[in-house]
Every structure is written in C-alpha cells, then in structure tokens.
Amino acid sequence: MSTRIGLSTSSMYPENCAAAFAMAARLGYDGIEVMVWTDPVSQEAGALRVLSGLHGIPVVSVHAPTLLLTQRVWGADPWDKVDNSIILAQELGAATVVLHPPFRWQREYAAEFVDGVALREHDTGIRLAVENMFPWRARGRELYAYLPHWDPVDQPFDHVTLDLSHTATAGSDAMDMARALGERLTHVHLADGAGSPRDEHLVPGRGSQPCGELLGHLAETGYEGDIVVEVGTRRLSEEEREADLAQALAFARLHYEPVGRVRST
Template sequence: MKWTLSLSSGIAYTRPLSDLLAPVRQAGFSRMQVTAAPGHFDYRNNERVLSLRREMDRLGIRTTSMHAPYGGKADLSSLHESNRVAAVAEIERSADALVSLGGKVLVLHAGTEDEDARPQWRIRLSQSRASLARLYAYCRKLGLVLAVEDMLAHLVGGRTEEVLWVMESLPREGAGICLDIGRSYLSGELLHRVKQFGDRIVMVHAHDTMGVYDDHLPPGEGMVPWPSLLNRLADTGFDGEIVLEINDRPGAPDLIERARKSALFLQRLASAAGYSIDAG
C-alpha cells in the first residue's frame, strides 16, 4: 500500500499563498492542496492563477487538489435558491482555477457553517444534493474528481449518516469522500466512520486534536490513534492522497517545520505497518 502526502496551503491561509511557496519547498514538500480563501488565493483572477502556476512549476511544487470556498456566499445548502445557485457558480470558478493549476481533486463542504441550521438539516441536505449534482456534472466535464468533506458533528453535514446520504446521490466514478481526521475523532466515531465510508474515501485531511476543539494540530501532537487509523484506512483499500491540513493560528510558531516533522511521523508509522507514504 502506497499513499502520497501533500501539504494544505491552509497552513498560512491568512497570508498570500505566493509567500508560502519557497518555505514549503525548502521543507521538502513538493505537493500542495491550494486553499481558496480570501486574501490567500484569488481564484477568480485568471492572470494571477497562471502566474502562481508558473511560480510553482519553477519551484517544483505541484498542485494536487483544491479546497473550494465555503460558508458565506459559498453555502451549497442555502435555503434561498438564488443564493444556492450563486454558491454553485462560485465553486465552479474555483474548479476552473484548479484546472489551470493542474490539480485533479476539488474538496468541498456539502453542509453549512451556520450553527443554528441543525433543525433544518433535511431540507438543507436536499439543497446540497441539488448543488452537488450540478457541480459533479461540471467537474466531470473538466476531468476533476469531487470530494465531499465531512464537517463537525454539530453542523449540518457533519454526521456519518448525513455524509452517506449525500453521497448516495453521486456516482462512484468521479466522486468520493474527503475524510477529515480531526472532526471524525471529535465525533467519537473515527474508526467506525472509516469503515462506514469504506472505499468511497478518496482523500484524507490529516490533522490532530486534543479532543475538545477542532485544533488542526500536526499529526502526532494530539490524541488521534494514528497507527489504528492507518491500518483501518488500508483495510478499505484507500489509495488516495493524504493532505496535512494544519491551520495558521495565533501562538502557533514554526508550523512548516512542525508539518515536516509530522510528515516524518506518519512515514515512520506507515513503514512500521508495511505501508509507504511518499512526501516528496
């Protein structure tokens, strides 16, 4: 079993993505998931997207995937139809940028960031399914894979059964699940969720937590049972991308160096279990 490892540009989502490239390459990372966050990466400006592609090519960094915009104007579950349609169009723009960068997998949230929306979960997820149907068709035309990410369990789209229900509406070819390790651990169902999602997992967002908050710590710095997790992933036949999704938070210095150490940590665990993780 061999997996590839990438670094999410969300490690510095409060700063311009271009400022991150050289330090990331110096740390040994050559694959990146680009985060479509305001002030970080302007996916709407094609000239800037192409300029970023040239700089990444020069440094030897390959875009493997993109985290689409979410929340606010990009809420695919919006109950206001005009807002939902606008959210789909916004994410289609990010898909266009991903193609220009040479990536293949578009990660998105099917639920909502609105913490007061839980009573509306049925209609919200129905709205999401309508949005995903259009986005799936759009991504297929572009040659992209759509990856639906699980959310925090208290949010719409964060429960295991909700993710599975949403995925029922999408074909297996060209669509899968992005398993968020920290959120799944906080749900209390991490290993169960891996089994339930099974071979629909096409990507993993790897980060750790101390068990209370969605900390986005480097793997190995929290409470996630990584050896058991890797074994359970292997049991599903997972052969996708593992993305280090470590967030830029106040009081968290040297994140790139900590990301490098966490990559080595995961490689050692995988090697001990007879697997391989390629971080280069």
C-alpha cells in the same frame, strides 16, 4: 496514481500562498492543496502555476471557498464557487476539489447538492470530494448546520474527504468511517484533535485521533488518493511553524508505508 503527502496552504495562515509553496519545498512535501480564500494568488491559476514551477511543487487539490470565512470569495452563489474551483483545478492539473456540504440556510443549494456534485464530476472528470464536518455545539445543545448531513458516510457521494480534526470535534470514529467509505475515501486531511467543540487542527499525534492507525490502514488497503496536512499554526512564530509542519510530514511518512514500498535506509 501514487499517493502524495501534500501541505494545505491553510496550514500557513495568516501567511500567503507564496509562503506555503516555499515551505512545502523546503520541508520536502510532495504537493500543495490550495485553499481558495481572500489571498488573490489563491484565486489565480497563472500565479499558482508560476509558484508551482518555481518551487517544483505540484498542486494536488483545490479547496473550494465554501467556509464561513470565505462566503464573499467569488461571489455569493455557491455553485459559482464550486464551478470556479473546478476550472482552477483543471488549469492547474489537480484531480480533486474539496468542498463542504451546504449550510442549512442554503436550502436551494442543498436541495440540488447531491445531483449537482454528481453532474459536475461526470462532465469534468474532476473528483468533488465532500468533506466530513461536525455538529455545532452551543449551551449544551447540538445544532445541525449542514445539509444533507455533516457526516457523508451515508450520503450518495462517490468521493469523500476524511478530516481527522473534524472527526474529533464530531465525536466520530475515524476508523469506522474509513472502513465504511471504502473506495469512496479519496482524499484525507491529516490533522488531530482532542475532542473539543472547537475545530482544533492539531499536529497529528498530539490529540486523540487514530492518525497513525488510519495511515496504516490506507497503506494496507491500496489507497490511491492524496494525504494533505491541514494543521493550525496561526499563533506560532516562523520557527515554530516550520517545526510543526516538519513534524507533521515526518509523522505521515512514518505511518503511511504502502505495501511493496522499500523503506530507504
């Protein structure tokens, strides 16, 4: 599979899925990652297929509704959320479902998580790429909010999503993580951060993360997953949002140059 540069629908928030597909097509993205949330279209394969066909933009991945803000989407059972995300990915022809590790208070889910992920991958053929997170910080203390851990590197997951805004918030070394993960790194959320305790999701190149270095590393090592731009634009005007998403795509194209690809002139 050749690597595609996709746009997460979350990068358009508070705009909806339809706006995200239109933007991706207008700017020349290769695909869309659907963040399943309260927008009904994000939960409906038929509507998403219509948008995909209308704009000629495939869905490359589905992000399960495992965020705090999406706790009520598809009910309260976390496995139902994962299973519905897998079904959605299958119906859309997407190979990857992105999911977060369980919250610490989801103890039963956490106890089953590693085996449950492996079983579902085996049974469905869909990659469940567990995303790196970060410790929560409050009043000078670190709170470990995820089980089995916010860092998936030492966990027995076959597929991992590396998010560079999250590495900034965690104070992790993104390059060390990428090297340690090796072929288990199968999905990337391209963003940036300056190390704030707040998850920033800046346009790549505007923070402290080695975004360009990571993309170069992926190109050199035969990376076969997708790269999805996931940046925050909620406070921007329509023109500013389009400019930021165009810049993020240009950054990705500039720095991700697989061996053997001839740059067009």
